[in-house]
Amino acid sequence: MRADDPSLKRIEPPTLKWHEKVYVPTILQGLAVTGRHILGVAVASQQVTVQYPEEQHVPSPNYRGVHRLNKDEQGRVKCVACMLCATACPAHCIDIVGTTAPPEWPDREKYPASFVIDELRCIYCGMCEEACPVEAIELTGLYDITGLSREEMIYDKAKLLSVYDVTRDAEPMKYTQVPAEASAPTRILPPLSH
Amino acid sequence: MLVLIGIVIKMLVVVGVTQGAVAYLILVERKVAAYAQDRIGPNRCGPFALIQPLADGAKMLLKEDVIPGYVNKPLYLLAPLIAIVTATIGFAVVPFGPVGVSAPGVSLPFGMGDYKVDFQIAPAIDIGIVYVFAVGSLAVYAVILAGWASNNKYSFIGGLRSSAQLISYEIPLGLSILPTVLLAGSLDLNAIINYQDALGESLPFGLGSLGFLGWGVFTCPIGFLIFLTSAFAETNRLPFDLPESEQELIGGFHTEYSAMKFGMFFLGEYLHVITVSFLTVVLFFGGWDLPGLSQEQVGWIPALLKTGVLVGKVALMIVFMMWIRWTLPRFRYDQLMDLAWKALIPLALVNLVAMMVFLQATRS
Structure with missing residues (x-):
């Protein structure tokens, strides 16, 4: 693709508005975000980590382990x-x-x-x-x-x-049953465009 | 003699308390960091990880202390000492409770008379702020010497950045407090607290009953913002921790330090944070002032109450500094210089002139 290709869309970097230039209002917004996270963990126990040896992490069904x-x-x-x-x-x-x-x-x-x-x-x-x-x-x-x-x-x-x-009990074999018919695509894919 | 013993006791108490506080501040920092990242943080060492600082300290002391062969040894050994000493002696003039007329007294046995307990190591120093700033800017020698003596390009860049940063931010830091000083008419930190207390109670239109509107943060909010920004830069805390920059400088000036020497830099940084938080509270949040507390109250109970209020405000300030740390990314070097020279210094000058004009117009 050439640099002057008409299908190229040029995007200008956003210019800062006055309240972004003085930093303070945007810093307050940032403080609100981090404050929500800090209080969320401290007060409402919203942490995403688990206490590993006592609590076992359960991976998602398509996790690839041993x-x-x-x-x-x-x-x-x-x-x-x-x-x-x-x-x-x-x-x-x-x-x-x-x-x-x-x-x-x-x-x-x-x-x-x-x-x-x-x-x-x-x-x-x-x-x-x-x-x-x-x-x-x-x-x-x-x-x-x-x-x-x-x-x-x-x-x-x-x-x-x-x-x-x-x-065996926790994860039965994935393909022992024949996949049901409903698992076929439910919508017709649009034709490929170039 | 009596005064000397009192000062020595106060020194021991203050140094002991602040060093202990630093150990726990590291724990608080780790906890706040964890919470901000949706983690739990240290929680294995005793209830609420309260023994964690001891474990950390033991680790620091027991680790192998490596001195690389290529360092400039005298300066290399001197740098961490400077970091701690400069951060500690700044406390000499910082009041941590009532001083002067409202200080409580104890009557000593054996007819030695009364002794007035000022909650300050060196009371009645008229140039308190100047002393704190002078000592505080000495702390940069620790960083520069560490960077120079390490004989390592990353450390050296860290030290150089620190010197440029310090030179730039000393100016707005000094200029930002001048309106407060002009308003209070004194460089003595106690006089500034007392002025804020008195001003808050004497405001017209019923505002005086609120009691806290005389604080520096309400009388010169712009000065407060500039002071806060420069204070972050002075303590090398994020978003201005360019001398350390783990990502591009591998720890910067303390790359070559290990074991307790590294721990001493850590200690110095946190002592600096405590000093700066004390200064912010004293200059802009009325020190021990709360609605209901005033300098006329004398005795042990008001004194301890005021100390508690002051320390509580300082604790909030420190938590705020940690909160900021996990909110803002590090400034780029040119942005750092832009902020100081193009924004903060002109703003601080305008702020100063405005306060001078205001005082000239209202008080003459």
């Missing part, structure tokens, strides 16, 4: 070792070793013999969750994971499955 591996109704791992999550992962933190599924599992060809996520490498972007075709990997609301060594923060299949057991 991963879990979902299980199906028979308690088997849902993952089919298709490697889509490992491919999608921008941090290369997922390591999957797939093997042929046993003959009594007729619904799949493969399953993960080992499924390891390096939680220190992970950037919690959620792209594995989006890539997964069978809704096997999900990010939970758990945020207080700690470890005393780097090795402790490398989560294997058993640990990821146990995360599912811990969070």
Whole structure:
């Protein structure tokens, strides 16, 4: 775009009015704002922070915390070792070793013999969750994971499955039900304009 | 001899109380800061975090005291001392209660006669304000020396900014109180309080019954605004804390200081805040004056009441300074200079001349 393009709109910086130039009325306005906040916390307990170890912060439903591996109704791992999550992962933190599924599992060809996520490498972007075709990997609301060594923060299949057991009741699987029809767009989007 | 002992006792009390108050002011500052940001602030050390200042002090004393190898050692060690000493000796002439005729007396045992307890370390100094300003502007040496001796470009810039800021704001600070001084006809801080008290009660049209309209903030409001602005600049408080500027100067003049030396700069800054708040209250809010209190009341109960009123007003003033700190962003350097030289100094001069004309017209 050129500097003299007619579609460019020039905006002049606002000029200060006299009561803004003498500072005092605007400072009083500012004092009123901060005063409301100070009194709001001091009198009405309007603080936004929580007293952490005693009070637990509840993250929003789409918070991206530590991963879990979902299980199906028979308690088997849902993952089919298709490697889509490992491919999608921008941090290369997922390591999957797939093997042929046993003959009594007729619904799949493969399953993960080992499924390891390096939680220190992970950037919690959620792209594995989006890539997964069978809704096997999900990010939970758990945020207080700690470890005393780097090795402790490398989560294997058993640990990821146990995360599912811990969070199953608080966060049921997002896509177990088929989305209702009403979740389609309710209005027709306007045509794209240039 | 008796007077000397009295002064030593008063010095001990005042220094003890102010240093203790500084410790708790830091707690109050942290609390106000937290509230302004919708947080709770320190609340773990005892009920209402009342032990927090002790914990902070212990931390300051126990931390490793690093003296970098490249500093100019004598000046580096001297700077924090100057910060504390200049901030402390300013209290010598600040009245913290009734002085003079309304001061209470104690009769001493063993026939040593009566001793009048003036609520001021050095009473009857006629040039009280001049002394406070002289000592207060010495405090900038602490900042400049710290910046110079640290041998660090950030500290140095902080020190230079401080010197320019101090030179600029000394002028409006001095000019802004002159109308009040002219009105009261004295440089003695007690005389100024007594004048405000007497003026408030002698106003015509029933205004005298309100009792507080004689305060400097009502008689010279413009002077009050200029004084307040310059006082913020003198104490290096936000929005004029350019010598420190955590963001661009990494702490400015005290970048290289650690442990208790850093704590001493902190102490000096808060002592300065207390002094300036006392001065504001004495010059512009009538000191111990409230409706119902006057200089004719003598005795211990009115004296303690007046001290309580004065300290209460000072506390409100300090909280106001903290409130301002979380309201206004820092001034840019050129805006700072513009404000002093293009706005405050001309305004203060006009204000002074107006008060002179008014007094000449009404009192001759």
